[in-house]
């Protein structure tokens with residue numbers, strides 16, 4: 001297929017573009033480099049540097065079989081301080097993309113949604129049928145985009161899939177996480193091991209969890225990419241399918257830091273800091289629906305494998 005990958009110079013988008021290209025698809029990446037890197041666009045993918053909001057209509061005139069839509073603003077704290085940046089940058093941009101897809105008859109869409117649409121969960125693990133009550137603007141914009149996609153699938157026959165990622169981590173060869181403003185736990189902890197930070201802050205140790213620190217479900221970025229390939233193949237016209245993607249196993253912040261200590265051999269100093277506003281205590285996915293419908297099974301579910309790959313990527317970057 002000829003595919004447009006929005007945000008393909010970013011972390012998840014670059015890994016997925018690489019996998020799509022390896023699978024034989026023709027990949028065109030559009031990215032405005034607001035948080036991405038031109039050298040992260042995989043070899044063999046055509047790169048167009050542009051703001052999707054401005055470029056979507058013109059781009060789709062050349063004809064595509066599908067779109068994988070990763071481009072977004074995704075910093076939770078920033079979304080609370082600057083909501084317009086998120087409603088404009090995420091929702092308005094996506095509406096323009098959807099309109100351009102309708103106009104130019106591009107019907108296949110895979111969209112990066114998030115566990116943040118659920119907010120504080122009532123029960124763990126979280127199925128797709130759980131109530132959606134986002135606790136931050138980022139999650140609210142992702143939920144709004146999910147709703148818009150449902151409308152387009154119903155009204156215009158789009159074959160759409162939203163993948164609600166839990167905590168994405170790890171790397172795929174030369175493609176990995178290198179956000180300039182890094183907020184994610186594993187890369188931050190590895191920066192301590194690299195000597196780029198003095199210590200890691202643990203955001204609260206009084207949560208109702210096994211060791212008092214927050215529990216998250218870490219999913220390897222290459223397993224996530226595999227789910228995108230399957231979602232693309234299995235999409236049905238007129239349907240918008242929504243899948244949670246995680247491993248179904250939770251790890252506490254302290255367990256993650258301990259795993260990073262084992263993998264890196266570095267003591268990684270840590271200190272307890274105040275809880276981060278809006279953080280749920282525990283987020284663990286039920287991915288049974290994705291496993292059944294997409295015949296998808298994570299292949300790199302072990303936390304130490306995920307950390308080893310992130311560590312190899314981080315070390316290669318400074319070598």
Ligand SMILES: NC(=O)c1ccc[n+]([C@@H]2O[C@H](COP(=O)([O-])OP(=O)(O)OC[C@H]3O[C@@H](n4cnc5c(N)ncnc54)[C@H](O)[C@@H]3O)[C@@H](O)[C@H]2O)c1
Nearest residue numbers: 007009010011012031032033034035036052071072074168
């Ligand atoms: N990383 C995670 O843990 C995680 C979890 C859940 C959901 N997601 C979602 O997955 C997607 C990718 O996340 P990521 O971690 O790779 O983020 P990222 O910031 O590394 O990648 C996003 C890319 O989109 C580009 N972009 C942003 N706005 C654009 C625009 N208007 N036009 C063109 N390009 C634009 C950025 O330059 C960047 O390269 C996002 O939609 C994010 O919300 C990520």
Ligand SMILES: O=c1ccn([C@@H]2O[C@H](COP(=O)(O)OP(=O)(O)O[C@H]3O[C@H](CO)[C@H](O)[C@H](O)[C@H]3O)[C@@H](O)[C@H]2O)c(=O)[nH]1
Nearest residue numbers: 114115116166183184185188201202203214216253276279
């Ligand atoms: O320096 C840090 C960074 C994080 N944490 C903790 O580590 C856990 C993981 O935090 P991340 O920032 O790595 O990830 P989040 O769970 O906050 O967010 C991720 O999951 C969300 C779903 O709720 C969204 O999808 C979001 O895009 C994605 O990054 C949280 O408990 C957080 O409080 C720390 O203790 N110290």
